[in-house]
Amino acid sequence: MIKDIAIEKMKSASNYVITFLKWALISIIIGVVGGCVGALFHMSVNYANIIFTMHDWFVLFLPIGGIIIVAMYKACKMLENKGTDSIISSIRNDEKVPISLAPLIFVSTVITHLCGGSAGREGAALQLGGSIGSNIGRLFKLDEKDIHMVVMCGMSAVFSALFGTPITAAVFALGVTSVGIMYYSALVPCLMSSLAAFLVTRFAGLEPTQFAITVIPQTGVITILQTILISALCAELSIIFCTTMHYTARYLKIWFKNPYIRVVVGALAIIALTYLTGSRDYNGSGMDIIEHAVVGGHAKGWAWALKIVFTAITIGAGFKGGEIVPTFFIGATFGCVVGHLFGLNPGFAAAIGMIAMFCGVLNCPIASIVLSIELFGSKGFILFAIAAGVSYMLSGYYGLYSSQKIMYSKLKAEYINKDTK
Incomplete structure (x- = not known):
């Protein structure tokens, strides 16, 4: 009887270890890929902003840039894609994230910044990351529940790569979908992905986003x-x-x-x-x-x-x-x-x-x-x-x-x- 209990506990422990190793491998792969893509995206957007700053008359090309963006999305039959909302929805249901979303959002965001459109980059980061995570998950033939987790891993990775805030990236991915519920089963995978992506960007020479506040008042x-x-x-x-x-x-x-x-x-x-x-x-x-x-x-x-x-x-x-x-x-x-x-x-x-x-x-x-x-x-x-x-x-x-x-x-x-x- 005691021997059977011991064997059962060893089996249970081995399941946790195997699951940990599985997610360590998958999340690090997603983090490295997301970090590389995120670093390239970061540099591309920054370069686009630099060019616009030097030649601000590029704003006159904004209509042409817009036409190119619409044409690309129409050609890929993604004109009705809801962007970041689609990524968030895919975590809650079985909606697939198309691989074509990644290059589309990458190029269109760079065009927007190059021509002086007022936009950020993190919405693109979440879409890039979600697409990367989802398709790597399908490459590993993961089931739908695990696909939801790798989408969060991808979001964490590219968000971390762009801002250099790995812990925020992981926590954000865990809680943004359903406010009030944290998907703690994805905590370790998201942390590993975001940290892997962060290390990739540091290796590439990209500095994290930080601000030196000159005066921090006393708490009174x-x-x-x-x-x-x-x-x-x-x-x-x-x-x-x-x-x-x-x-x-x-x-x-x-x-x-x-x-x-x-x-x-x-x-x-x-x-x-x-x-x-x-x-x-x-x-x-x-x-x-x-x-x-x-x-x-x-x-x-x-x-x-x-x-x-x-x-x-x-x-x-x-x-x-x-x-x-x-x-x-x-x-x-x-x-x-x-x-x-x-x-x-x-x-x-x-x-x-x-x-x-x-x-x-x-x-x-x-x-x-x-x-x-x-x-x-x-x-x-x-x-x-x-x-x-x-x-x-x-x-x-x-x-x-x-x-x-x-x-x-x-x-x-x-x-x-x-x-x-």
């Missing part, structure tokens, strides 16, 4: 109240941003049913706005503006509002990229401006705005707190945690990704399984 009653106020305003701003993004895309499709006309109209609007504002601050990702706000404590008064308009038109018209870097831009510039008004150091207020906006539009408070440490260090950890908590609660059930589900109420311990607005 006044500072906490200032943080709560800025975070609450950012939560409301996140609702405005999400609503603007959704309605702009919806009405542009209603008004201009032909995707070629729609993308050209959007491009012409961006060109007009670019010359009307007399600035190139709102084209591209705007990472330099974010750095000016966080490190230098300087931002134009209405920069956040103009970035919302530029990004909503760019993405709504059919250009590709992402919304998270624009979210950072909006949060940083808005936080910097209101920080001046409320007596909080503007650079630190910009950092608070970034974390609060990130949490408000993505509904991922734990990932937001971890992100604050990887971007800014641990010194202001308590205040960043407060910012994430306040923004999460006050941003309601809004989000950038319509396929995201809020599983539990933000107001009480109640299961709701509600789609984001």
Whole structure:
């Protein structure tokens, strides 16, 4: 009897070891592939932004770039693909992620940045990673449940490669699909993938995204109240941003049913706005503006509002990229401006705005707190945690990704399984 129990325990232990080794192999492969693709994508987007900065008249080619993007998606029969929403949906159901999505989103995002469209890169990262993970999983002949996990591994890998935030990447992938539920079975695979991708980018000479905040105030009653106020305003701003993004895309499709006309109209609007504002601050990702706000404590008064308009038109018209870097831009510039008004150091207020906006539009408070440490260090950890908590609660059930589900109420311990607005 004792011998049988011992044998049974050894079999159980061996199952865990075999499963661990299986996922170590698969997740590291996904991480290395995702890291290589992510590094190449990172360099390509950066180079596209550099070219645009040197030759800002490239914005005049935005309509042509838009036509090329639409033509590519139409040729691959993916014109109706919902991008990041499709990747998130594939984790919850058996929807397949086509391999053609990876090169499509790669090239179209580079074109968008080269021609001065207002977009980020992380939406493309999630789509790249999801496509890579899904197809590597099918190469290994994994079942549907495991396919869901390798999609998360792929998302973690390329997100980590682009931002150099491996822990945030893993935690984000675990919680972005169903808010309130963490897929802990995927924790080790996602961590391994994101760390493998991170090491690949470091080997390639790419530095992680980090900001040196010059002043971090002491945690006191006044500072906490200032943080709560800025975070609450950012939560409301996140609702405005999400609503603007959704309605702009919806009405542009209603008004201009032909995707070629729609993308050209959007491009012409961006060109007009670019010359009307007399600035190139709102084209591209705007990472330099974010750095000016966080490190230098300087931002134009209405920069956040103009970035919302530029990004909503760019993405709504059919250009590709992402919304998270624009979210950072909006949060940083808005936080910097209101920080001046409320007596909080503007650079630190910009950092608070970034974390609060990130949490408000993505509904991922734990990932937001971890992100604050990887971007800014641990010194202001308590205040960043407060910012994430306040923004999460006050941003309601809004989000950038319509396929995201809020599983539990933000107001009480109640299961709701509600789609984001």
